Amino acid sequence: xxxxxxxxxxxxxxxxxxxxxxxxxxxxxxxxxxxxxxxxxxxxxxxxxxxxxxxxxxxxxxxxxxxxxxxxxxxxxx
Amino acid sequence: xxxxxxxxxxxxxxxxxxxxxxxxxxxxxxxxxxxxxxxxxxxxxxxxxxxxxxxxxxxxxxxxxxxxxxxxxxxxxxxxxxxxxxxxxxxxxxxxxxxxxxxxxxxxxxxxxxxxxxxxxxxxxxxxxxxxxxxxxxxxxxxxxxxxxxxxxxxxxxxxxxxxxxxxxxxxxxxxxxxxxxxxxxxxxxxxxxxxxxxxxxxxxxxxxxxxxxxxxxxxxxxxxxxxxxxxxxxxxxxxxxxxxx
Numbered sequence: 001x002x003x004x005x006x007x008x009x010x011x012x013x014x015x016x017x018x019x020x021x022x023x024x025x026x027x028x029x030x031x032x033x034x035x036x037x038x039x040x041x042x043x044x045x046x047x048x049x050x051x052x053x054x055x056x057x058x059x060x061x062x063x064x065x066x067x068x069x070x071x072x073x074x075x076x077x078x
Numbered sequence: 079x080x081x082x083x084x085x086x087x088x089x090x091x092x093x094x095x096x097x098x099x100x101x102x103x104x105x106x107x108x109x110x111x112x113x114x115x116x117x118x119x120x121x122x123x124x125x126x127x128x129x130x131x132x133x134x135x136x137x138x139x140x141x142x143x144x145x146x147x148x149x150x151x152x153x154x155x156x157x158x159x160x161x162x163x164x165x166x167x168x169x170x171x172x173x174x175x176x177x178x179x180x181x182x183x184x185x186x187x188x189x190x191x192x193x194x195x196x197x198x199x200x201x202x203x204x205x206x207x208x209x210x211x212x213x214x215x216x217x218x219x220x221x222x223x224x225x226x227x228x229x230x231x232x233x234x235x236x237x238x239x240x241x242x243x244x245x246x247x248x249x250x251x252x253x254x255x256x257x258x259x260x261x262x263x264x265x266x267x268x269x270x271x272x273x274x275x276x277x278x279x280x281x282x283x284x285x286x287x288x289x290x291x292x293x294x295x296x297x298x299x300x301x302x303x304x305x306x307x308x309x310x311x312x313x314x315x316x317x318x319x320x321x322x323x324x
Binding site for chain 1: 178181182185186187188219220222226227229230231233234237238241242
């Protein structure tokens with residue numbers, strides 16, 4: 001699941017080297033946290049969150065196939 | 079500008095007559111065009127509700143445009159759908175699009191066959207979209223409720239391919255012929271509701287639909303006698319309304 005988010009994010013941003021993804025798992029719930037360069041935030045979120053929401057839909061399907069529930073957060077770099 | 083026209087819509091009492099007329103007008107053989115039956119027409123009951131057949135003929139290889147001294151027309155001028163020449167169909171884009179879909183499916187742990195080709199119909203932009211067919215077993219999860227998953231996949235493939243090639247290339251992703259079936263279903267629904275609107279004299283409001291599905295309904299009823307259509311509401315709850323003409 002991490003690699004799905006990584007692949008999509010790296011394919012969309014201008015600075016793929018600054019993409020990092022981590023997974024926090026609690027039971028059957030997985031929180032995937034995506035971090036990209038500040039200038040790339042708009043590309044992975046999209047207008048009205050459209051890109052992030054599409055990615056959430058695919059992530060949900062991928063997770064369900066492993067009996068998991070996944071959520072996606074997009075974080076700004078510190 | 080009839081030289082640049084690559085497709086033609088004909089209305090005639092029957093499908094066969096419409097095709098015949100179209101071929102005569104274009105002056106070509108039936109092997110040189112692709113034929114879409116837009117409406118099979120119907121005799122109606124006792125002549126009530128009879129509709130003519132409607133077909134579209136699209137030249138497979140459009141005739142070369144004769145060099146024109148008026149070539150200096152502003153390129154920003156909008157041209158009608160029929161006059162847009164097919165865009166250059168680069169096979170490397172097909173391979174790229176296939177690879178993106180394969181990769182996404184692999185990441186989702188879905189096994190399927192993927193095939194990309196250029197659609198034979200131009201999309202809303204007048205450009206010929208890349209069509210990607212995904213086939214395999216148990217792929218309903220790839221469609222999702224209200225095609226949510228399929229549309230998310232299609233949206234991301236469009237973005238990724240656009241980023242890779244540096245230009246927006248429309249991509250349609252389909253799973254096991256879902257979009258074609260849905261299109262036929264929407265057309266039938268559109269006609270049924272239009273007839274209902276006429277019969278009752280009341281506007282019929284359809285379920286909320288995404289833009290591509292609303293477009294199918296509008297197009298289907300464009301030449302339907304006695305009704306007009308419009309979309310109301312805000313995305314993602316926009317609905318087509320079918321209004322009887324008074």
